[in-house]
Amino acid sequence: xxxxxxxxxxxxxxxxxxxxxxxxxxxxxxxxxxxxxxxxxxxxxxxxxxxxxxxxxxxxxxxxxxxxxxxxxxxxxxxxxxxxxxxxxxxxxxxxxxxxxxxxxxxxxxxxxxxxx
Amino acid sequence: xxxxxxxxxxxxxxxxxxxxxxxxxxxxxxxxxxxxxxxxxxxxxxxxxxxxxxxxxxxxxxxxxxxxxxxxxxxxxxxxxxxxxxxxxxxxxxxxxxxxxxxxxxxxxxxxxxxxxx
Numbered sequence: 001x002x003x004x005x006x007x008x009x010x011x012x013x014x015x016x017x018x019x020x021x022x023x024x025x026x027x028x029x030x031x032x033x034x035x036x037x038x039x040x041x042x043x044x045x046x047x048x049x050x051x052x053x054x055x056x057x058x059x060x061x062x063x064x065x066x067x068x069x070x071x072x073x074x075x076x077x078x079x080x081x082x083x084x085x086x087x088x089x090x091x092x093x094x095x096x097x098x099x100x101x102x103x104x105x106x107x108x109x110x111x112x113x114x115x116x117x
Numbered sequence: 118x119x120x121x122x123x124x125x126x127x128x129x130x131x132x133x134x135x136x137x138x139x140x141x142x143x144x145x146x147x148x149x150x151x152x153x154x155x156x157x158x159x160x161x162x163x164x165x166x167x168x169x170x171x172x173x174x175x176x177x178x179x180x181x182x183x184x185x186x187x188x189x190x191x192x193x194x195x196x197x198x199x200x201x202x203x204x205x206x207x208x209x210x211x212x213x214x215x216x217x218x219x220x221x222x223x224x225x226x227x228x229x230x231x232x233x234x235x
Contacts, residue, residue, distance in 0.1 A: 004159075035223070043206060045160070045226035091159050095224075100165075100173040103212075105152075105224060107159035 002027045004094050006108035013082045014116050020067075021077045021111045023092030030054075033095040034068065034075045035105070040088040048090070051075065079113075087115045119144070121211050122191075123227035130199050131235045138194040138230045142211030149192045150224060151184060154206040166192060196232075204234045 003026045013019035025034070036048040051059045051068050058066050063083075067076045079086055092108040122141040130136050142149050147168055152160040165173040166186035177184065181199075186192040196203055210224035 037226075042228070043231070044228050045208060045210075047223055047225075050223060093160075098173055098175070100175075102148075102165045102173050103224075104162050104165065104173070105150075105160070105210075106162070107152075109157075109159045 002029075002094050002096060002106045004092055004106050004108040006090075006092055006111050008111045009109070010112045010114070012114040012116055013079075015084060016081055018078060018080045019082055019113065021079075021090050021092075021113065023075045023077070023108055025073050025075065025092070025094050027073070027094065027096070029096055031096075034066075035093040035095065036064070036066070036075075036077045037091045037093060037107075038086075038088045039091060039110070045091075049077065082115050084115050084117065087113060089113075121146075121209055121225050121227035123207075123209050123230050125230060126228065127231050127233070129233045129235060132200060133198050136196040136199050136203070136232055138196075138207050138209075138232070139191045140194070140209030140211075140227060141191040142209075143225055146211035146213055146225070148212045148214060149186050150210040150212075151192075151194050152208045152210065154208060154229070156205070160208055163194075199232075199234050201234050204232060206231045 005024045032053045034051045038046045038048050049061045063080045065078045089110045091110045093105045149166045151163040154160045162176040164177050164184045181197045183195045206229045208229045209227045212224045213222045
């Protein structure tokens with residue numbers, strides 16, 4: 001079974017600084033997707049960034065980028081120029097096919113990010 | 118272009134009552150997923166449905182929980198005889214069908230229903 005581990009329950013960063021959130025996963029599959037979702041206090045689940053496992057190039061979305069190390073099964077999220085609106089829970093998620101042929105997301109336990117003004 | 122719509126946003130029930138949670142997928146999406154988030158935890162997969170079919174219910178508790186996605190109308194997650202442990206946020210997500218194998222169609226989430234059991 002796939003597992004996703006986020007070893008940092010809480011992180012904080014000074015506004016305008018850079019922070020990296022870590023995520024590791026365990027799988028025997030070669031074809032999968034990885035995601036970072038943001039959950040602000042409003043509890044919406046907002047897709048931040050995604051990475052296809054077959055792509056070697058790290059995904060970037062404006063201030064958000066990932067460091068995808070497939071051999072190490074590591075998928076960290078870097079937030080540059082942190083802003084107050086980045087404060088939220090961040091969840092790492094892994095998507096793959098099940099035996100039923102459907103796709104399923106497996107989430108980590110989350111990292112609560114606090115931005116210090 | 119409405120996103121995934123879930124209602125109610127908050128639902129309060131007493132122990133033993135029934136809870137019905139509704140989810141309308143995004144336009145053009147025929148795949149619906151339900152997830153449960155217990156306090157201070159990540160989301161856990163419950164069930165995956167297509168129109169009129171339950172495809173994967175491997176994450177659903179065996180008793181009291183059921184889900185449907187009828188030909189017309191929203192998907193419903195039904196919890197009978199609720200207990201305190203059912204208190205959680207329940208999220209629905211939808212996606213377009215893939216082309217076979219892993220698709221590049223992400224799951225879009227609704228805002229969730231927070232269920233509180235008194």
